[in-house]
Amino acid sequence: MRLTKAGIAGTMESSDVMVTVRPAEEAGIRIAIESKVEAQYGDEMRQTVLDVMNDFGIEAAEVELRDRGALDCVIRARTQTAVCRALGTGFDWKGEDR
């Protein structure tokens, strides 16, 4: 699946994360992280984003995370919301049953 526009979700409040996804010309998911805990949790945060992109079948995107101490499930939720907004589609809830 190909992104044609940007999508943003989340806030800059404590325990949240603001996720921006943008279309990219080149293949691959490039992830930029702004977080006080990037040194400790950066790899896990990247993996969560990659898992979400893989679930949506997105192969090219730029993703920016501005983290304020979000749990992994919050990063997942905000990234899924940002992608849905960029795609202009609803979330496929049946996909959660697999």
Next chain:
Amino acid sequence: MERKTALKRTSLYVSGTNPVNMIQAGFYNEDCMVFDLEDSVPATEKDAARLLVYHMIRDHRPAGKYILIRVNGIYSEWIDEDLEAAVRARPDAIRIPKVEYPEEVTMIAQKISRIEEEAGIEVGSTELWCNIESYMGVFNAYEIATASDRVVALALGAEDFTASMRSQRTKEGAEIFYARNAVLMACRKAGVEAVDAVFSDINDLEGLKRDTALTKNLGFDGKTVVHPRQIDVVNSFFTPSAKEIRYAKRVLEAVEEGKRQSKGAVTLDGSMIDKPMELRALTTLAQARAAGIPV
């Protein structure tokens, strides 16, 4: 379907927009945590709230709490997708706002059954709380409470109710006295639990005490709260007396004795013990344990 008993002294709403509030709410003493997709979530954030609530409940479900999700209105554009998310989050119950007719409960229950089946969740396991928030809801409360086996509680919503009646909302609550009693009687007849309306002024703890004393004395099982500071005050009113605890124990002993003797009907002090009485006895003992009373 056999239902578990659960304490419902306090139900705290937590907005589906805010991760930090959801995390903090898990550490308060409320019995029921209501993840809200409705009034506290702006229209532009409904999509985000659904995903956030879904993942928070699936991955960080607070231990020892009865978990609910309040979905958007039955006739809103969001209800179908709310149900897709809410059922799959596997809460204890879904709280439906402004229920007015039993057919609405039937319709929602059918949608939930389909989603449970698709998601591999036991069909019938998702319970329902119906918010009674209008004169029509009060009028049809018993029919609503008995429209589906999923319904385990009715919760009175006083603000919308008074708006539907064109009455003024006061702290004394004379304008909702009839509605409180009507909903409570419907709940007792139907064998479901009754949850009273919020006391809105979070800075008036004396007013909250007076209001909760009435809630308890009328016979409600609990109350919705709007702020964490209200939780301990409300919980304290639902600590059962020694007499209530003794009676609950006698009810449960009589039920056990009846099972040992393979009796179909069990009586205590000349009155037959039915399932709702047994559940209330279990709830009384659970309330006592929650208050630190050994039973």
